[in-house]
Amino acid sequence: MRFFSDNAAAAHPKVIEAIVESNRMDTAYDGDAWSARLDGAFSDLFETEVRAFWVTTGTAANCLALAALCPPYRSILCHSDAHIEVDEAGAPGFFTGGAKLMLLDGAGAKLAPDEVGAACDRIRPDVHQVQPGALSITNATEYGLVYTAAEVAALGRLAKERGLAFHMDGARFANALASTGESPADVTWRAGVDALSFGFIKNGGLNAEALILFRTELADEIAVRRKRAGHLLSKGRMMAAQILALLDDGLWLENARASNAAARILAEAAPGRLSYPVEANEIFLKVTGLEAAALRAAGYDFYDWGPGEIRLVTSWDQPGEAVEQLAAAIRAL
Amino acid sequence: MRFFSDNAAAAHPKVIEAIVESNRMDTAYDGDAWSARLDGAFSDLFETEVRAFWVTTGTAANCLALAALCPPYRSILCHSDAHIEVDEAGAPGFFTGGAKLMLLDGAGAKLAPDEVGAACDRIRPDVHQVQPGALSITNATEYGLVYTAAEVAALGRLAKERGLAFHMDGARFANALASTGESPADVTWRAGVDALSFGFIKNGGLNAEALILFRTELADEIAVRRKRAGHLLSKGRMMAAQILALLDDGLWLENARASNAAARILAEAAPGRLSYPVEANEIFLKVTGLEAAALRAAGYDFYDWGPGEIRLVTSWDQPGEAVEQLAAAIRAL
Amino acid sequence: MRFFSDNAAAAHPKVIEAIVESNRMDTAYDGDAWSARLDGAFSDLFETEVRAFWVTTGTAANCLALAALCPPYRSILCHSDAHIEVDEAGAPGFFTGGAKLMLLDGAGAKLAPDEVGAACDRIRPDVHQVQPGALSITNATEYGLVYTAAEVAALGRLAKERGLAFHMDGARFANALASTGESPADVTWRAGVDALSFGFIKNGGLNAEALILFRTELADEIAVRRKRAGHLLSKGRMMAAQILALLDDGLWLENARASNAAARILAEAAPGRLSYPVEANEIFLKVTGLEAAALRAAGYDFYDWGPGEIRLVTSWDQPGEAVEQLAAAIRAL
Amino acid sequence: MRFFSDNAAAAHPKVIEAIVESNRMDTAYDGDAWSARLDGAFSDLFETEVRAFWVTTGTAANCLALAALCPPYRSILCHSDAHIEVDEAGAPGFFTGGAKLMLLDGAGAKLAPDEVGAACDRIRPDVHQVQPGALSITNATEYGLVYTAAEVAALGRLAKERGLAFHMDGARFANALASTGESPADVTWRAGVDALSFGFIKNGGLNAEALILFRTELADEIAVRRKRAGHLLSKGRMMAAQILALLDDGLWLENARASNAAARILAEAAPGRLSYPVEANEIFLKVTGLEAAALRAAGYDFYDWGPGEIRLVTSWDQPGEAVEQLAAAIRAL
Known part of the structure; x- marks a missing residue:
C-alpha cells in the first residue's frame, strides 16, 4: 500500500465522471x-x-500568483522548506523574471510574524539589497502543520504594514480547513491573503488546481500570464468540471476529512515517534533504518525523509483497513 | 454544428477509456x-x-523546445502567421528569456528556403543586430498547407548551413502526414528537424501533446524546463495513457484521415471560393457577409477570418452527415 | 575625415574638464x-x-524606461527601423522580461497616429494575442527626421486613449530641438511623453546619457532596475558632471546647432540626391558605388546604407573647413 | 578623511591622462x-x-560571466555574504534569466571545498530541486580574506568533479595578488577558474572593470550579452585606455600594494579588535558605539558594519599621513 504521496493517489470517481460528461464539443479554452x-x-x-x-x-x-504579486526586482519571503523553494525547480525565478526567494526559518515549516518582521528589518533599505515584495506561506505546511485563521491574520497584518503582497500555497488547503473547521474566508481574504493556490489534485482531483484571486483586479494579468506560460488548455471544460465535481456537496472537504482521519490513526499509533504534531495528512516518524525496512517488507511504501525519519502521507482513497493495518505495524515496531 | 476549431472537439472514447484505466495510484509525475x-x-x-x-x-x-534550441540573445525565424507569433501571447519570449521572433512571409504561412536565406542575409553579422538561432515551421501550416518531406529537407539543409536549430510545430502533424502519406521519419529528423511538437489534442486527445526530441542530448534540459514551467503534472500517467491510446493501432492517423476527408468534401463544394488549396483539415472560403450569415443561420459555427473570408475546421468527431449537409449548404450559396 | 557616426566623436573639452574636476573622493554611486x-x-x-x-x-x-513602462506580457509599438528594434541586440526583450516589439511603418522612420491606431485595431483583444503596452518613437528619427511638438502631441493623445505608455528615444534629442526651436517641455511631457532617453554622448558627452522620467512615481523602480542591470557606477559623480557641463549655458544646444548646420551645408550640396529631408544631423545620399569610392578616396569615411545609398553624420567637433570640403566633393561628383 | 569604501576613491592621474589622450574620434564601440x-x-x-x-x-x-556560465534553470553556489547575493540588487537573477544563488557559509566569506561538496550532496538529483551549475568565489573576500592559489585550485578541482563552472569575483583581485605575491595565472586559470571579474575601479580606475574569459569560446556570447545589457559603450576607447594605463608598468599592483600597506598599518594599531585577519585592504574592527563616535568626531568616515563593528577600507589615494593619524586615533581609543 502506498503512503508515499497524496499526489499519486487516484482521482475520485465523481471527477472521472465529470470529465466524461464534459467530453463534448464546446467553446475552446x-x-x-x-x-x-x-x-x-x-x-x-x-x-x-x-x-x-x-x-x-x-x-x-x-x-x-507570485508573478502577479511580486515584481522581478523584489523578493518573496518564504520558509526555507517551502515547496516553492525546495521542489519547484526554480519556477518562481522563471515566472517572476528573476525575483529572489528570501528564506526564513520556523518550526515545522511554519512562519511567525516576528521572524518575518525581523527578516525585513535585516534588509538595508537601499537599491543594493533586494527589497521584499511578497510573503508566501504554505497551509497546511510541508510538515503537515496548520495555520489558524488568527495566525494567518497576524501575518496578514504584518504584510500590510510592510507593503508585502500575501500568497498562500494551499496544495493541502482542504486538509487545513478540515483540520481547524474554520471557514475558507476567515483563513484567506479576511486574514489578508491576496491570492490562494487551492489544491485539488492531492485530494481527489485528476489534474486541476484552482488559483483564487481575492484581489480581483489582477485577473486580467493572470489570464494573460496563464496563456503565456502555456497553461491555457484547449479543452478547459475538463478542468473546470473536475473542480466543480469536487466542490459539489462538499466532496473536497469530505475527502480531506478522510485523509486527515487516516493520519490521526497513524499518529496515535506512535505518539512518541512523531517529529511534528499531526494536524493534517502528513506524518513524520522517527524510525531506525531497520524499522523502516520492516515496514517496507510488510508492503508499505513511503518516503525516507532523512536518516532516522520517514514521511507517510494519507490520501482520500486509502482503504480504512489498510490504514489500520499500517497503524498496527507501526505499533508493533 | 461546430466547424470552429478542432481544438474544441471531443476526446476520442479510447482516450477517455485510457484515462479511466490509468486512474489508479502509481508513482507520481x-x-x-x-x-x-x-x-x-x-x-x-x-x-x-x-x-x-x-x-x-x-x-x-x-x-x-524553442527555449532549448535558441539562446535568449538570438532570434527564431518563423512565418508572420505562425502560431508562436500570433496566438501564444508572447510565450516564446517568456520561455526563451527574451529571444525575438523574426518574421518572414510566404503564401499560406509556408516558408521557402530562399526567403529564409534572404532574411539571414539581411542581418548584419555584428553584436548590434540579433543573430538568428533557430527556424520554426508549422506543419500543417496555419492555413492548412502541408510540407512534403523534400520541402522540409530543403529547409533543414539551409538551417544546417546557417547554424540554425530546426523546430516543427506539428499541432496538426497527423493531418499533414495523413495528407502526404509520407513517413514520420522522412518529414522530421531525416529532413533535419531537431524537435517536433506532435499534436494530439486537435486529433482526439484530451489534453496531451508530445514534445519529441530528435536531438536526445537535450532531454535532461527539457525535463528540467518542463518542471520549472509548472508543466510536470503529478498524475502524468493520465497524460501518457492518452497518447499511447492514440498511437495504438494508428488511431491518430485514422482520426486525421477522417478530418482531412471531411475537409476535402467541403473544399470540393466550392472550389472557386478557396483562398488556399485544402491539403489538411482547414478550409478558408471567400464568402460575403450575407453568405456567412446564411450559413450561421443554418446552424453552422465557424470563424470570421477577415472581411469576406471564413475559416472552417474539420475534426475527427464530426458526423459525415453533418459534413455533407454543410457541403450542400456551401454549394447552395 | 570621419562622417561615420556622431557616437564616435570626441567629447567636448568642457566635459573632460568636468570629469577631471569631479575626480576626487566623494560618496559613491x-x-x-x-x-x-x-x-x-x-x-x-x-x-x-x-x-x-x-x-x-x-x-x-x-x-x-521600457521595462518600467511595459509589462513583460505586452508589446511595445515602434517603427521597424527603430534603434530598439534594429541596433540594440534584443535589449528590450532582456530588460522587459520578454515584451515584444510590434513593428510599424512610416516614411523616414517616423510614426503617424493613424498607423499606430490601425496597428492596435489589428490586434484581437484576447489573451492569445499580445496586447500593446507602450509606444516608443525616436526623435530625431533614425533617418534624421524631426517630430514637431504638435506631431508628438497627436501621438500622445492616441497613446492615452489606447492606454499606452509613451517613450521617446532622444539619442539625438538635442538635434531635434535645435532643428525646430521648440521647447523641451512642449515636445515631451506636454505632448504626453512619460519617459525620455536624453542623449548626450553623440553631442559632446563622453559616456553619459540621461533617462528623464516625467512620471516621477517610477523613479524608485528605475533606481532599482538601474542597479540590477549593473548600471549604477561607483563614481557616478563623473557621469553627472558630464551632463551638467553640457547643460551649463546651453552647451548641448550649441553643439547640436553646430552639427545641424554642418548637415545643412552637406544637404545643400546635393539636393537631388537626398533620400530624406535633412532636418537634423544625418544625411542619406543616393550615390553610385563609384561615387562612394571617390568620396572615400578623397579621405571621407561614412556608412554604406545599402546599394546606392550612403549615410553621413555630422557631429559637433567636425571643423567647418572639412564640412565645406566634403560639400564641395559632393557637388563635384 | 574617508575610509568608507575604495570605490569612492579618486581615479589615478594616469587614468585621467589616458582618458584625455583617447578623447579623439576613433571607431565606435x-x-x-x-x-x-x-x-x-x-x-x-x-x-x-x-x-x-x-x-x-x-x-x-x-x-x-555568470549568465554565460550557468543556465537559467541551475544555481550558482556562493557565500551568503557574497557581493552577488548581498549587494547587486538581484542582478544575477536578471542576467541569468532566473538562476538561483545557493548560499553557503564559511568564516570571513571564504568558501572551502568541504562545504561546497556537502552543499551539492544535499541536493536531490532530480528535476524538482535546482541542480548546481556554477561556483562563484570572491577574492579578496568581502571580509578582506585572500585565497591562495592552492585554495583556489582545491575548489577548482571540486568544481570540475561536480560539473560546475567556476567564476571569481575579483573586485579586489589586485589586493589579493599584492597580498600573496602569487601570479595572476596561478590563482585563476591554472586553478580552474573559467572567468574572472578583474576589478580596477576600486584601485585607481574611473569606471572600467575587465571581464576576463579563460574559456575563450565564450567570447562571442559575452560580446552579445554585453551589448544586449546596454553595456557596450560608444566611446569604448576611454574604457580600454583606463585599463591599459593601470596595467602599464604594473601600476595596478603598485596601487594595491599601497592600499594593502595602509590596511596593515591600521590593523597593527588594534590587533585585539580585529574581526578577521587583515590580508588585503579591508579592516573590520570591534569598537563600541562611543568609540565609533569618537573616530567620526575626529574626522574619519567609515561604515557601521553592525552593532559593535565598523569597516574601514583603505585605498591607493589616501595620504600616508592620514593613515598614520587614524592608526594613532585607533590606538588611543
Missing part, C-alpha cells in the same frame, strides 16, 4: 459552460467576489 | 508505467531513438 | 554632490518636476 | 585602437590566451 461557473462557485465558497483560474499544477498556481 | 513507454513508442514510430515528453498544450511543447 | 544636482537641473530645463538618471548608453536608457 | 590591445595585454599578464572585455561595473562583470 475557458470559454465553455463549466469554466463559466468557476468564479461563482468559488465566490460562494469564499463569501466574497473572487476570480478563479484552473491550472494543471500547484507550481503553476503558485508561480503565476 | 512521469515515473509511472505509462510514461515509461513513451520513448519506446515514439522511437518505433520515428524509426530512430527519440525522447518524448507529454505536455498539456501546444504552446508548452513549442516554447519548451 | 549617485550619492555625490554632482548627481544630487541632476533632478533640479532637468526640472528647470523641462519646466516641471522630473527625475533624472545618468546611464552609460542609450540602450540602457531606452530599455530601463 | 570596441572597434578602436585601445580596445584592440586588451586581449593581448591580459594574455601577457595571464601567460595564456584570454579574451578581455571592458565593462563599467563589477556587477556587470560578475553577472555577464
Whole structure:
C-alpha cells in the first residue's frame, strides 16, 4: 500500500465522471459552460467576489500568483522548506523574471510574524539589497502543520504594514480547513491573503488546481500570464468540471476529512515517534533504518525523509483497513 | 454544428477509456508505467531513438523546445502567421528569456528556403543586430498547407548551413502526414528537424501533446524546463495513457484521415471560393457577409477570418452527415 | 575625415574638464554632490518636476524606461527601423522580461497616429494575442527626421486613449530641438511623453546619457532596475558632471546647432540626391558605388546604407573647413 | 578623511591622462585602437590566451560571466555574504534569466571545498530541486580574506568533479595578488577558474572593470550579452585606455600594494579588535558605539558594519599621513 504521496493517489470517481460528461464539443479554452461557473462557485465558497483560474499544477498556481504579486526586482519571503523553494525547480525565478526567494526559518515549516518582521528589518533599505515584495506561506505546511485563521491574520497584518503582497500555497488547503473547521474566508481574504493556490489534485482531483484571486483586479494579468506560460488548455471544460465535481456537496472537504482521519490513526499509533504534531495528512516518524525496512517488507511504501525519519502521507482513497493495518505495524515496531 | 476549431472537439472514447484505466495510484509525475513507454513508442514510430515528453498544450511543447534550441540573445525565424507569433501571447519570449521572433512571409504561412536565406542575409553579422538561432515551421501550416518531406529537407539543409536549430510545430502533424502519406521519419529528423511538437489534442486527445526530441542530448534540459514551467503534472500517467491510446493501432492517423476527408468534401463544394488549396483539415472560403450569415443561420459555427473570408475546421468527431449537409449548404450559396 | 557616426566623436573639452574636476573622493554611486544636482537641473530645463538618471548608453536608457513602462506580457509599438528594434541586440526583450516589439511603418522612420491606431485595431483583444503596452518613437528619427511638438502631441493623445505608455528615444534629442526651436517641455511631457532617453554622448558627452522620467512615481523602480542591470557606477559623480557641463549655458544646444548646420551645408550640396529631408544631423545620399569610392578616396569615411545609398553624420567637433570640403566633393561628383 | 569604501576613491592621474589622450574620434564601440590591445595585454599578464572585455561595473562583470556560465534553470553556489547575493540588487537573477544563488557559509566569506561538496550532496538529483551549475568565489573576500592559489585550485578541482563552472569575483583581485605575491595565472586559470571579474575601479580606475574569459569560446556570447545589457559603450576607447594605463608598468599592483600597506598599518594599531585577519585592504574592527563616535568626531568616515563593528577600507589615494593619524586615533581609543 502506498503512503508515499497524496499526489499519486487516484482521482475520485465523481471527477472521472465529470470529465466524461464534459467530453463534448464546446467553446475552446475557458470559454465553455463549466469554466463559466468557476468564479461563482468559488465566490460562494469564499463569501466574497473572487476570480478563479484552473491550472494543471500547484507550481503553476503558485508561480503565476507570485508573478502577479511580486515584481522581478523584489523578493518573496518564504520558509526555507517551502515547496516553492525546495521542489519547484526554480519556477518562481522563471515566472517572476528573476525575483529572489528570501528564506526564513520556523518550526515545522511554519512562519511567525516576528521572524518575518525581523527578516525585513535585516534588509538595508537601499537599491543594493533586494527589497521584499511578497510573503508566501504554505497551509497546511510541508510538515503537515496548520495555520489558524488568527495566525494567518497576524501575518496578514504584518504584510500590510510592510507593503508585502500575501500568497498562500494551499496544495493541502482542504486538509487545513478540515483540520481547524474554520471557514475558507476567515483563513484567506479576511486574514489578508491576496491570492490562494487551492489544491485539488492531492485530494481527489485528476489534474486541476484552482488559483483564487481575492484581489480581483489582477485577473486580467493572470489570464494573460496563464496563456503565456502555456497553461491555457484547449479543452478547459475538463478542468473546470473536475473542480466543480469536487466542490459539489462538499466532496473536497469530505475527502480531506478522510485523509486527515487516516493520519490521526497513524499518529496515535506512535505518539512518541512523531517529529511534528499531526494536524493534517502528513506524518513524520522517527524510525531506525531497520524499522523502516520492516515496514517496507510488510508492503508499505513511503518516503525516507532523512536518516532516522520517514514521511507517510494519507490520501482520500486509502482503504480504512489498510490504514489500520499500517497503524498496527507501526505499533508493533 | 461546430466547424470552429478542432481544438474544441471531443476526446476520442479510447482516450477517455485510457484515462479511466490509468486512474489508479502509481508513482507520481512521469515515473509511472505509462510514461515509461513513451520513448519506446515514439522511437518505433520515428524509426530512430527519440525522447518524448507529454505536455498539456501546444504552446508548452513549442516554447519548451524553442527555449532549448535558441539562446535568449538570438532570434527564431518563423512565418508572420505562425502560431508562436500570433496566438501564444508572447510565450516564446517568456520561455526563451527574451529571444525575438523574426518574421518572414510566404503564401499560406509556408516558408521557402530562399526567403529564409534572404532574411539571414539581411542581418548584419555584428553584436548590434540579433543573430538568428533557430527556424520554426508549422506543419500543417496555419492555413492548412502541408510540407512534403523534400520541402522540409530543403529547409533543414539551409538551417544546417546557417547554424540554425530546426523546430516543427506539428499541432496538426497527423493531418499533414495523413495528407502526404509520407513517413514520420522522412518529414522530421531525416529532413533535419531537431524537435517536433506532435499534436494530439486537435486529433482526439484530451489534453496531451508530445514534445519529441530528435536531438536526445537535450532531454535532461527539457525535463528540467518542463518542471520549472509548472508543466510536470503529478498524475502524468493520465497524460501518457492518452497518447499511447492514440498511437495504438494508428488511431491518430485514422482520426486525421477522417478530418482531412471531411475537409476535402467541403473544399470540393466550392472550389472557386478557396483562398488556399485544402491539403489538411482547414478550409478558408471567400464568402460575403450575407453568405456567412446564411450559413450561421443554418446552424453552422465557424470563424470570421477577415472581411469576406471564413475559416472552417474539420475534426475527427464530426458526423459525415453533418459534413455533407454543410457541403450542400456551401454549394447552395 | 570621419562622417561615420556622431557616437564616435570626441567629447567636448568642457566635459573632460568636468570629469577631471569631479575626480576626487566623494560618496559613491549617485550619492555625490554632482548627481544630487541632476533632478533640479532637468526640472528647470523641462519646466516641471522630473527625475533624472545618468546611464552609460542609450540602450540602457531606452530599455530601463521600457521595462518600467511595459509589462513583460505586452508589446511595445515602434517603427521597424527603430534603434530598439534594429541596433540594440534584443535589449528590450532582456530588460522587459520578454515584451515584444510590434513593428510599424512610416516614411523616414517616423510614426503617424493613424498607423499606430490601425496597428492596435489589428490586434484581437484576447489573451492569445499580445496586447500593446507602450509606444516608443525616436526623435530625431533614425533617418534624421524631426517630430514637431504638435506631431508628438497627436501621438500622445492616441497613446492615452489606447492606454499606452509613451517613450521617446532622444539619442539625438538635442538635434531635434535645435532643428525646430521648440521647447523641451512642449515636445515631451506636454505632448504626453512619460519617459525620455536624453542623449548626450553623440553631442559632446563622453559616456553619459540621461533617462528623464516625467512620471516621477517610477523613479524608485528605475533606481532599482538601474542597479540590477549593473548600471549604477561607483563614481557616478563623473557621469553627472558630464551632463551638467553640457547643460551649463546651453552647451548641448550649441553643439547640436553646430552639427545641424554642418548637415545643412552637406544637404545643400546635393539636393537631388537626398533620400530624406535633412532636418537634423544625418544625411542619406543616393550615390553610385563609384561615387562612394571617390568620396572615400578623397579621405571621407561614412556608412554604406545599402546599394546606392550612403549615410553621413555630422557631429559637433567636425571643423567647418572639412564640412565645406566634403560639400564641395559632393557637388563635384 | 574617508575610509568608507575604495570605490569612492579618486581615479589615478594616469587614468585621467589616458582618458584625455583617447578623447579623439576613433571607431565606435570596441572597434578602436585601445580596445584592440586588451586581449593581448591580459594574455601577457595571464601567460595564456584570454579574451578581455571592458565593462563599467563589477556587477556587470560578475553577472555577464555568470549568465554565460550557468543556465537559467541551475544555481550558482556562493557565500551568503557574497557581493552577488548581498549587494547587486538581484542582478544575477536578471542576467541569468532566473538562476538561483545557493548560499553557503564559511568564516570571513571564504568558501572551502568541504562545504561546497556537502552543499551539492544535499541536493536531490532530480528535476524538482535546482541542480548546481556554477561556483562563484570572491577574492579578496568581502571580509578582506585572500585565497591562495592552492585554495583556489582545491575548489577548482571540486568544481570540475561536480560539473560546475567556476567564476571569481575579483573586485579586489589586485589586493589579493599584492597580498600573496602569487601570479595572476596561478590563482585563476591554472586553478580552474573559467572567468574572472578583474576589478580596477576600486584601485585607481574611473569606471572600467575587465571581464576576463579563460574559456575563450565564450567570447562571442559575452560580446552579445554585453551589448544586449546596454553595456557596450560608444566611446569604448576611454574604457580600454583606463585599463591599459593601470596595467602599464604594473601600476595596478603598485596601487594595491599601497592600499594593502595602509590596511596593515591600521590593523597593527588594534590587533585585539580585529574581526578577521587583515590580508588585503579591508579592516573590520570591534569598537563600541562611543568609540565609533569618537573616530567620526575626529574626522574619519567609515561604515557601521553592525552593532559593535565598523569597516574601514583603505585605498591607493589616501595620504600616508592620514593613515598614520587614524592608526594613532585607533590606538588611543
